[in-house]
Amino acid sequence: MRKAVLLLFVFFILISCRSLKNHNEQITKLHDVIDLHEDIDKVYSQLKRHHPKLYQYTSKEVLDFKFDSLKRTIITPINSREFYKKLAPVISQVKQGHISLSSANKWYTKKERKQLLKKKFEFYALDFEYLENKLWVKNTRGKDSTMVGSEVVKIEEDLVSDLIDLYKTRFSSDGYNTTLHNRYVGRHFSNFYYKDKGFVDSLRVTFKKKDSLFIKTFRRLKKKEKPKKQDSTKTKKRIKLTSEEKKANRLASKKKRKFNRKHGFIKKNKEYTRNFGFVKKAKDVAYMKLRSFTNGSYKKFYKESFAKLDSAKTKYLILDLRDNGGGRIAEIDYLYSYLTKDKYKFIEDSEVNSRVPFLKFLMSNTTPNSLKILSGIVSPIIIVQNLIRTRKQDGKLYYRFRQTKVRTPRPLHFAGHIYVLINGNSFSASSLISTHLKATKRATFVGEETGGAYNGTVAGIYKIYELPNTKLKIRMGMMQVEAPQKQNPDGYGVKPDIEILPTVNDRNLKRDSELEWVLNDIKEKR
Template sequence: MQKLLLYFCVFLLLFSCVSVKSYNEEIAVNHSARSLKKDVNVAYKKLQKLHPRLYQYIPKPTLDYKFDSLKNTIVTPLTSKQFYEKLAPVVSEVRQGHITVSPPLKRFTSKERKALNKNKFEFYALDFEYLNDSLWIVDTRGLDSTIVGSKAVKINGEDIYKLFKKYKKLFSSDGYNNTFQNRIIASRFSGFYYKDKGFVDSLSITLKKEDSLFTKMFRRIPKDSVKGKKKEIDSLAKKPKKLTDQEKRDLKLKQKEKKNRDYIYGFEKDRNRYTRNLDFIGKDSSVAFMKIRSFGNGNYKNFYKESFAKIDSLKTKYLILDLRDNTGGRLDEIDKLYSYLTDKEYQLIERAEVLTRQPFLTSMLSKNSSSFVKIGAVLLSPFVAIHNLFKSGKNEGKTYYSFSSANIKKPNPLYFKGEMYVLINGASFSASSILSTNLHANKRAIFVGEETGGAYNGTVAGLFKFIELPNSKVVMNIGLAQIETPYEMDPDGYGIKPDVEILPTIEDRIHKIDPELDWVLEDIEVKKNN
């Protein structure tokens, strides 16, 4: 039995190595024009079959023409990456921000991944921001801090502006605003560069700071670098203190409390920060500042329960909700948060328009779903199917699915009764925009910052279908449900616009000034004095 198990493991290892090698060879070769045109047809048919608002921002004849024109341009063999660079700009014309197209990337064997995991790429520690129509380094996360405030001019000899312009064609926001693309490319620049250039061991960036032009190299270095080893040696040199039984119990309790806090606040290990934060500004606790970086990880129910109980007990008069750079997340979380921000019965979203009465099964059986999810979907398919049918229906020829957030709900007894401000920018997207639309439509808050990247009139998201095109292996992720609030804005295709527009500058970042927050605090002071 042990030998059989050993043979099986060896077989899996060999099969994995062979499959990785064959996949890498497949995506590197030139695919025939005929096979790529078939992929174009598959991509468009999948969009038509799955996306409920495909023609919201572009007429069908226009989109038909663009896909036909794309096929006419494919006359010679292309690699998968070359094909991706032709397909993505056409798909982006749909102007639905949750549709993503990605090139197939080189895969690594388990042995190669293990070796790579021993290193860290310095380039990934850089935080970029698009300010003053340029790309700037605003943080280095432990690297050379002297380059903070430097403008990126070139990367490996290529003009940054040209790369930025190229990447903007590969995806879109919801609708017609331009704020989303600038913010997202900047915040995820290393990811865009990796998709474009593939794996690299090092790269150089030409930077400009004041009148000085210079070049910095960024390499893959061991995680246990000299600096790390020195700390380890220093720590080993000190004899660890022997703890008493009581100290051990206290330490264990402290670790448990930290683990619980990390879960509630959503600890982001790679950034050493929390997803959710609550602070009070000023000595009298009259101003609460709630920063929500995403509606994703952690136990959000406990966070909002604890936070608003504290706000209520301190009789806080002003709440600043910071949704800048919050690209979205769970509907259930914004539903829970909104229940603390309104004093009326509410319906967060309408029933979602879909093109299938089995959206959950469709999503679960995606190409990228784990084997566990796929097996579960098959085994539970009768129950999931019945559930989906119960939650969906038809009206005037359209199919709808009812998420729980479409139910009418009452405000939480601890709802905030004071004045609100909401900070937004171009990276406030998806669930952030759904929440902001509700707050804006009900005149619940003063909005400060920049137009959101997500559209006022909703977005196609909620559930997703992952598609791998058969020949090129280019991948697409398609939203399945139109998520919109009971409120609309005319004209369609724009985000929530701030009542007070404030755009930060690189000077603000260098001097650690937050102009949006400063304006709010000044406005609050005026109100207090009056």
């Protein structure tokens, strides 16, 4: 028995090593033109099969021409990374922000990953922002803060302005919106550079600050090892805690864990997803900053926050959705029930391309085999549930979420005046809840047009498909998620009532111009 288990283990190790080797060879080799054309046909075929609004913003004739033109331009063999650079701009012409294409990256052995984890790349400690057509260092998670406020001029021999223009062609917002491009390309610049150039051990970057140029080389350095715990037998004896003290420590740890779950602790940045407080200890003005609708247990946070608003008889609520990329429909529906004064229907039935969308989502070629087996076992339940919730109308299929039911506001809903801060990075779910607040004239919007469309977006669940030859992966939404309200023309975001764009000078002075305007407006209303 032991020998059989050992042989099985060795077999899986050999298969895994072989798979890793094959993948790395596949993405680095030059692919035949016929194979590249096959991948182009495959990706377009997948989009036609699963995306319910493929031709919403770009006509079929134009998209057909774009994909055919791409095939005509590829006349010599290229590797997977170069193919990504050609394919991504064509896919972006669909103009659906939830479609994304990943570059082909090397796989590493367990030993290699372990060694990489022992190092950190200094460049990744920088946070960027794109303002006034320039890339700036907004923040650093490293010890060197002197670069904050510096303009990034060159990386190696590439002008950053050229890189920005190039990267903007490789993704899209919903429809014809442009504000997402400037915000998103700045916030995710490091990721775009990695997809473009691949793994590097060092980068020579040219900065500009106060009309002076300086160069800094970023390296992949070993992380500082944590000091080893001292042997208690060789040092003075550890102080014994009483049972009451141990109990108090356990309760404190438990309380901290609950707080982190409720507020959605982000370990990487050491900050919280959900934040709430009163402005300058004035109970009539409250500020709620929501970085996303993705992590943590949200219900208790909103229950407690709106109970405080009710108790303090707060008149003004500032809801900050800037740089909120979206998340769960259930969470924004729950939040909206505390913001509205009237009965509401949060979303319409979602248009889909299949009667069993969740089974299609689970049975992708990127789904692990173990999950496919499990999905196969429970598929009868999934199919029945999908068929019950799917209906056909006017030749189209629609899937019904729980949030399509008419609901009433929460008993402790906020009745005062709401201000919503938005920008180009307000996307997906944050745009959806903004649509409701805008359409019902429930709030005053300050900032810039959201990156997500007013009339909805294709998201919900995602199909991730790996191209057979180049191994690039495309992710696409499978459900049209939209509020009952619509605007004309289609293809634009929720626009602010008061447009305020941040400037470089604002950042240097650590001034929040949008929030400042709101506080001044409240002061006048008082």
